[in-house]
Amino acid sequence: MKVVSLVPSITEALFDLGLTENEVIGRTKFCIHPYEKIKKVEIIGGTKNINIEKIKSLQPDLIIANKEENVKDQVEALMEDFKVMVTHVETVEDNYYLVKNLGNIFHQEEKAKAYNLKIYEVLNQTKINSPIKAAYLIWKNPYMTIGSDTFIHHILTETGFENSFKDKTRYPEITVEDLAETDIIMLSSEPFPFKEKHIDELKAFYPEKKIMIVDGEAFSWYGTHIAKCGEYFKELISEINSRP
Structure with a gap:
């Protein structure tokens, strides 16, 4: 085919x-x-x-x-x-059926099953010690974040975070002031290529907050990608669990 x-x-x-x-x-x-x-x-x-x-x-x-x-x-x-x-694909369940359907279409049912099992293993392997409110930013000028009807929201939730903008939908625009109540600010590596200088810009407003670059592919690429992100999520959550 x-x-x-x-x-x-x-x-x-x-x-x-x-x-x-x-x-x-x-x-x-x-x-x-x-x-x-x-x-x-x-x-x-x-x-x-x-x-x-x-x-x-x-x-x-x-x-x-x-x-x-x-x-x-x-x-x-x-x-x-x-x-x-x-x-x-909006939820982890949607992703499960995407991979399963692709396996059926291309006669790769066993590989699809193995990837789905690995994805659930990755998402269940490590959890944050206590609930942490996270703002996940995908764009700058204007700042944009993610609402509750996105795949990124569900991956955040599965790994133990609470989306600071879970009461929003899709990809709302926000201001720096809207980040006041969040514990951690995540700057995604894509689609906007956030860099260290952008952390410094936000630190000027929130010097005490944890602000970090995160791998956008790990949070937003549905399909089989999450199966390969086990070590990344372990390291990320370990860093956050050990924060002061």
């Missing part, structure tokens, strides 16, 4: 489940894992600006898209000519 993936984390999952560049024939420029394999796959644009004509030239049997990451009009245009699977 020839597949075009419009979703970086799903591209990674397809290769993790055993597909090769002979089957995954198209990807976005943001599909970066696994590097040695994806670099041989045709780039069909970005997640928000796909090249429909290039996809048509590839003649895939299946296109995999995502409700949140891709543009509705572009996906619907592809549906006129191709079979398109539109995914929507």
